[in-house]
Amino acid sequence: MEAGKRKVSVNVNGEGRSAEVEARQLLVHYLRDELHLTGTHIGCDTSQCGACTVLLNGEAVKSCTVLAVQAQGGEVTTVEGLGNREQLHPIQQGFWEKHGLQCGFCTPGVMMAVVSLLEDNPNPTEEEIREGLEGVICRCTGYQYIVSAVQHAIQLIAQAKSEEVHMGGGS
Ligand code: FES
Ligand code: FES
Known part of the structure; x- marks a missing residue:
């Protein structure tokens, strides 16, 4: 060395x-x-x-x-x-479907902060989402689209969990 x-x-x-x-x-x-x-x-x-x-x-x-x-x-x-092109992580899917990015420069950092936020608090209010993302600066979106993307991701995660339970229950 x-x-x-x-x-x-x-x-x-x-x-x-x-x-x-x-x-x-x-x-x-x-x-x-x-x-x-x-x-x-x-x-x-x-x-x-x-x-x-x-x-x-x-x-x-x-x-x-x-x-x-x-x-x-x-x-x-x-x-x-997080995920890949074939299988996006729900947070990536949320950002994709709700236009949570514009130039995308901040997006990797924002998404990792969202992962951490949702691990600590799986069902945050809008205010808690904004607080949880305070450490990441976005110069493009004005944050509203990011908040919507996170809220959508939360729904996708809940939906995936309920499908899992449903499938488990049927086995
Ligand atoms: S590059 Fe790390 S906080 Fe800006
Ligand atoms: S999308 Fe451009 S800095 Fe956030």
């Missing part, structure tokens, strides 16, 4: 990944530059925009405020871990 570098091994989106990094490398750069997971965006250099939000051990964090070495041995979920 090169002098000054450290090996960082992290479970990212369910897959073990490792890379040698500088001790001061930020998690966001580890994800984008070493693992090529470029869905996590960098929108500022002041830790304010939230575009870089990912889940670290289940908690939403701004990945530009965490060192890669701090994630050693942990679990990271990025937007790439």
Whole structure:
């Protein structure tokens, strides 16, 4: 290993990944530059925009405020871990169907913040949704479409759960 570098091994989106990094490398750069997971965006250099939000051990964090070495041995979920083109996650589906994005730059961070919000509070009020997303700045939508998308995602999740129960009951 090169002098000054450290090996960082992290479970990212369910897959073990490792890379040698500088001790001061930020998690966001580890994800984008070493693992090529470029869905996590960098929108500022002041830790304010939230575009870089990912889940670290289940908690939403701004990945530009965490060192890669701090994630050693942990679990990271990025937007790439939510769903895919064939099978969108209900939150992605909600944003798609309710136009929760315009330029889309903030969207990966917003969606990861929504995942965390709904884990803590599966049925938030509009005010709680707005509060829960305070850490992520969107310059395009005025937030109303984001709120509608989240409310729609909540319905989709409830619908999927009731279908699951229904199918389970019939077996
Ligand atoms: S890039 Fe803006 S908060 Fe991380
Ligand atoms: S959709 Fe453009 S910044 Fe949010």
